[in-house]
Amino acid sequence: MSIEKLLEENKQKYEDELKEFLSIPSVSARSEHKEDMARCADWLKGKLGDLGMKAEVISTKGHPVVYAELIDAGKSAPTVLVYGHYDVQPVEPLDEWESPPFEASVRGGRMYARGTADDKGQVHIHMKALEAYREAKGTPPVNLKFLFEGEEEVGSVNLEPFIRDNADRLACDVTVVSDTPMLAEDLPSICVGLRGMIYTEVRLAGPRQDLHSGQYGGGVVNPANALAEILAQLKDENGRVTVPGFYDAVKDPSPAEKKAYAEIPMTEEHFREEAGVPAIGDGEVGVHFIERIWARPTLDVNGLLSGYTGEGAKTIIPAKSMAKISMRLVPEQDPNAIREAFEGYVRSLKPEGVEMEIDFYASGLPWAVDPAGPVFKAAASAVEGVFKREPLFIREGGSIPIVPMIEQILETPLLLLGFALPGCNLHSPNEWMSLDLYHKGIDIITRLYDELANELGE
């Protein structure tokens, strides 16, 4: 049977298995899901074994890594390392989901569930591509190594030592990562840049406990007011982050890349609608919105909590307040240097009368690559073969800290070829994956084996 026919006939089977994968609540951030994480890793190991791979679950200090190999293409064939992650973001607020986050539901050509796009659906594309290739054409012309981690959503803290310790085993000619969106359903794209990140939590403690706002108001520093005042000083009136030195190392995109941004067929109105916001705004004044979200650094408050947040009125001065704050970084900003500058600056804003604690939860380097050479040629051909049009080279505003890390340790090119879509509710309620792109992705990956063998083979 031709692979095209086989892919067509197996669509329902692939989707059913994906639903099974998505039904395991592999939320890495929550300790109550520790067993689900282990269960998900075991599930993967079983399915990878079914594909003829030598698969194992490898313990780390946190959630396990799933690793599998199929080294049957011969010594002269190139080796492809596929990275993905089987952990997902928390699902709160639960009441905003239209169908349960761990019971995948298909509506209007989309599959809805936590992890459809980020990243279980994309991990599954690689698994089904290998299955289809073997069934239709036999052993792929590339050696395959699959590395699926369980801690991407909590900063991949144990992955770097794992990769360093296993660099020989993971040696490859190219790493493929599918964890990003295409530009639009009909605009195939390959991602050549990512923002880095620092994630931090600032806590203020004032009174020993909540105080009556009448008896003490005007007499003691209010940690909620103080927090708002600190946060308001993190950006200036032009939307620029005020942390000292924040922009010093920022490298502008090339004039060619800036020109490409302006030509990308996405209007501000389309972006506004997709984001579901009353008006576009924020970010630096006078910078094109595509550049702002892809190639400019930013600072966002991700969460706020203080005092009484229930129904009605409670007249207290809160004992404490908390903000979660993340910064997105671009080449060549150094997360460690920014982290130090942030901490020093925020501490300098603390008023007397409250105590301050700052925690850093995660950080990741920014990344950008010049899409030249055989790897990008192979990828473009595979994509064009399915979409019948050349892919655009785009950036992505999110952060995949492991991308620059893997690239540096393994010293091989890295290809970011993702199949999600903008507006697919990553990290939000009602996350979805286009089933059309899911199946196109499987097709593209089977073609990528041939194209890479062609471009990189001896």
Added chain:
Amino acid sequence: MSIEKLLEENKQKYEDELKEFLSIPSVSARSEHKEDMARCADWLKGKLGDLGMKAEVISTKGHPVVYAELIDAGKSAPTVLVYGHYDVQPVEPLDEWESPPFEASVRGGRMYARGTADDKGQVHIHMKALEAYREAKGTPPVNLKFLFEGEEEVGSVNLEPFIRDNADRLACDVTVVSDTPMLAEDLPSICVGLRGMIYTEVRLAGPRQDLHSGQYGGGVVNPANALAEILAQLKDENGRVTVPGFYDAVKDPSPAEKKAYAEIPMTEEHFREEAGVPAIGDGEVGVHFIERIWARPTLDVNGLLSGYTGEGAKTIIPAKSMAKISMRLVPEQDPNAIREAFEGYVRSLKPEGVEMEIDFYASGLPWAVDPAGPVFKAAASAVEGVFKREPLFIREGGSIPIVPMIEQILETPLLLLGFALPGCNLHSPNEWMSLDLYHKGIDIITRLYDELANELGE
């Protein structure tokens, strides 16, 4: 038996009954406690009936009023209306209570439970004073009317129409309200001023739902950042509220009162320790701390909520944000005018890209009185009789909106004679009442009957 002896012998009995009163979770703000509120009103009616009063529970649009009369002193005797409230504040955060909020616990001469000080303990003082007087000396020389409401902690919304509709029935020569603290255990005081209040909630809505902070950061207005920026603009660098016209009507305390503040035997360090804060601060620069908390208006954030507030990191731009904000007002600030000015100002601070809703939950007039005339003479004598020292005339930073309201409708003097203490955790976990002051309070009220009969009787 002398009343002194009787009060001494009945201490345990009074405390046991108070514990029973405190065990009813009469949280007016929470709809799940609606039945507890009714049960508490019935409990009061029963106990007031036992005191020989004609007692009834009167329905309102909200929680019921408990009203009782004992009109046995004769036509020439003065009539005293006692106001109190049997509802209490919510108890969250529950895990900060050292003993359960509705199981009163005595430790170190204090009774701990929600409502001990605010206001069930003080309501109970009046009930036990009448009981003791009748047992020891017979019918009191004043006619008594007790009015205990169940909505003080939610703004007394139904009390004003009740008092207007029942002004004849409630007619009196003086109203006594026990809902304030003394200055210290050994510093008896009578309260001659209260701050007014406006309580408001500001909500911002941005994206339809939480967005990925990488994909959208820099492209859309973040409602958490926007809220912080709005809140930070509500006060200037000197601690002054920036709402236009906020200070226009503020009436300074008299020079005599200002002098009294400076002479009050409470140091900043004592206040700092009692508040449990790292350092005294906030409020207007250059104003004495006693004046700041008693006689200057202020603005406090009472609660903040936005985005992800759980464990670890979640990289979102929150869909919405919320702040609860209260302002304390002083004579002659007009809550309605301030409310309008606040709303207009806050709306003017809203950036494009978010929508804003503002709710107002409660408001109350400020109040101040000149402590001259027979009522204050009688009260001072009753207090001095028990404490063996003259009471200080003080203000209180909190708000009891019904005080100016009752005074205006009934057109009679109002006496604020309270028995709580500063630091007694009003509205906070571990609220307590000094048992020494509770029993002194009962003694003082029995003496107040005689003193008022003496000063006001024909």
